[in-house]
Amino acid sequence: MKTKRICIYAKDIQRITGKSEKTGYRMLGAIRKKLGKKPHQFVTMEEFADFTGIALEDVSQYIND
Numbered sequence: 001m002k003t004k005r006i007c008i009y010a011k012d013i014q015r016i017t018g019k020s021e022k023t024g025y026r027m028l029g030a031i032r033k034k035l036g037k038k039p040h041q042f043v044t045m046e047e048f049a050d051f052t053g054i055a056l057e058d059v060s061q062y063i064n065d
Contacts, residue, residue, distance in 0.1 A: 005063070007042040016054070016062045027051075 010024030017023070031043050031051045045063065049056040 004060070006044050006046075008045050008048045008059070008063070012063055013048070016059060 008028075010021050010028060013019070013024030013027055014021045017027075027048075028043050029039075031037075031047055032039065032041065034051065035043075035047060037043070045059050046056055048054075049059045
């Protein structure tokens with residue numbers, strides 16, 4: 001049984017947006033800042049979808065496990 005992950009990484013953001021991986025790291029930082037998360041805390045796909053306005057279903061299509 002294959003499980004799906006819930007965290008999103010800079011490389012995933014790169015695949016979704018077509019921007020650089022560095023931009024993905026910046027975006028993760030902006031999401032953490034907006035949500036009041038600490039640097040070591042993960043960002044979920046749902047939080048990313050809410051932040052960007054992209055549907056969660058569309059985001060999950062780009063995630064490679």
